Amino acid sequence: MRSWSAPDVPALPGDGVPLTLHDTAADRVLPVDTGMVTDAGEVGVYVCGITPYDSTHLGHAATYVAFDLVVRQLLDNGHGVHYVQNITDVDDPLFERADRDGVDWRELGTGQIDLFRSDMEALSVLPPRDYVGAMESVDEVVRMVERLLAVGAAYRLDDEFPDVYVDHTFTAQFGYESRYDAETMSRFFAEGGGDPERPGKRHPMDALVWRAHREGEPAWESPFGPGRPGWHVECSAIATNRLGATFAVQGGGSDLRFPHHEFSAAHAEAAHGVDRMAGHYVHAGMIGLDGTKMSKSLGNLVFVSRLTADGHDPAAVRLGLYEDHYRSDRDWSAEVLERAEQRLERWRRAVAAAGQRPASEVDGLVREVRGALADDLDTPAALALIDAWSRDVTDVTAAADVTAADGPDSPETPDDSAGDRVRTLCASLLGVAL
Template sequence: MHAWPASEVPALPGKGRDLRIHDTATGGRITLDPGPVARIYVCGITPYDATHMGHAATYNAFDLVQRVWLDTKRQVHYVQNVTDVDDPLLERAVRDGEDWTELAERETALFREDMTALRMLPPRHYIGAVEAIPGIVPLVERLRDAGAAYELDGDVYFSVESDPHFGEVSGLDADAMRLLSAERGGDPERPGKKNPLDPMLWMAAREGEPSWDGATLGPGRPGWHIECVAIALDHLGMGFDVQGGGSDLAFPHHEMGASHAHALTGEHPFARAYVHAGMVGLNGEKMSKSKGNLVFVSALRRDDVDPAAIRLALLSHHYRSDWEWTAQVLADAVERLARWRAAVSRPDGLPADALVEEVREALADDLDTPAALAAVDRWAAAQTADGGTDEGAPGLVSRTVDALLGVAL
């Protein structure tokens, strides 16, 4: 599966700072110090409702991680999946009377278009669940043969008790896990499971649903968590730098995925940091598929909203905060974009070397985009009021905003 084209990232003078970021597993900030190649895995969409503002906010956060690393003169090995077969996708296809593969292909294509418009840097590897199945099956067989998985009426479940580190990613107790499991695709009430929290690794073929050759597992399709584990291990290996996604993925998805990887490899940790973006709401409620209150990037683009303004609207909120999309949020972003563009359109301006360092420091401090935007706001206001004589300043500000924030002025 191919990703989307990459926008050029301008080179800035000097060198950026190492990223200090909040790690869900430890509950505090850690300083990431990758080697020459930083490794990141971000969980992708289930392609049936692309691209809503919650998606955009999440991928914006991890685009910023890449940009901070690139500014430290590192390379970035970024991997993202597409869950192009799963219950929600199949249910939507049935509801709409559409072939599930056509639905997945159309929504994935739309997602690529939106990511391109928003100047999100693409992953090096963009892998669909379906194409990963040949690599998933042997992992499930290994877990079963090692006693870390078991069969139940033809399905194969992972035993969470096989991983002594289970629970360390989310830090939740068993009762909270059980509630979230029921809400987020698990089946804690199914009779016969060794532990209500045990997640499915391989679903035996169901009538009327797609299935694939599972070798000794029999025909079926993979569970959600093992999909990402197989792709991450194949392309990044254990101990990669950041596992990322929305905050609703901390449990069960990232918790279960880490346990799968621990049991498969005997190594710990799966990722050095677990980083999660907040949720986006609308009209006082969490923006979600079930509520039908989604704001789509493509709809805004069709209304001739500049993608740079959409990105500024996302950047105006700290990535870990839960926030609400409103018409005013967008209007403020449109106005800010106009002010910035006017400020950099002058032939000369106020010196901007200090601004570059302010933006770098803000982003290195747990991706503090509100602080970064405020720094540019101050420069733009002073530039508008007084101006300056530094001929290189407007260009340097434009390159800084593009390279570090992904906004083209």
């Protein structure tokens, strides 16, 4: 599937700072293992994509902007990055929304995918090298399901609909990614699309990997009968076929911690005989609106396309999302956007006046911002650093204007490249155009 156009990422002089990220499995911040590379020697990053039944809202944007920062930090450290993202373009929520709206599910999906691409371009999000739809990966899923059956991890139900399930106890480490107890996993499994009441399963929490054909649903041929992929195995197949059985970072929103990421890892580990699919499991927090969790069911979504259509600068949207840490559940409001727009304007004024600042101060700012972002993407700290620098520039500029009015004393020799360096810093590491 076609990705979207890549923004310009200017090279930032100096040395990057090795990236650390919070790993959900360990529940602590750890260095990213950049030695977990693909056959081509690149750091593998897999981020779960959207199910295209609604427009890109700020919850989506927060997740993909966060992992855009991850890729930017790795690039700044000189690593090649193989970034992969899926798109679940065949699934029950898509069918349900299409049926509700009286449209073909393929037409609905195509329109929403196009809108997602345009939103990502507007937000200057780096595109994945591989942007893979569920429909185009069916053959890969079939091969993984065959492998799971061959090693004894999967089994078929012998009834009217011979679906294929994976025995979640096959991998002894199951549960390590989310760290939830059995009761919590059982509850989230039921809430997250699982079918614990399905008769014939070996265990209520075994997950579907191949759904046998039902009338009115799309189907593909397979050695175990016509049907379509389960959700979790889709990501397992897409990720491991491009990045290898193990890779550096698996990412998504915190709502994917369980069951999706737990089962995606378990399926890959069972199929490939490895203990751990990803070196880091990284999760972005949820976005609320005016104190209430943002969700489709509540109808309180803020859409990126509507913000930009109303004339709001996408760079300000990014800055608004950076105001709090990516792992925190945080709120969006008109006040957040207003603060972000004011911050963007201050930065742009400071950059325009930065020719009066010595290069050494800008170099120090670059080092400090690199350090903040390398520390588990600490965007609040990075914003504070650039805020402080901007205030200093404004104060010195005002003082210089007063001095010039009072007499002929010459200020310190200006560094005409200072503003360009800060522009490069923000464009390269933050994806913000000044």
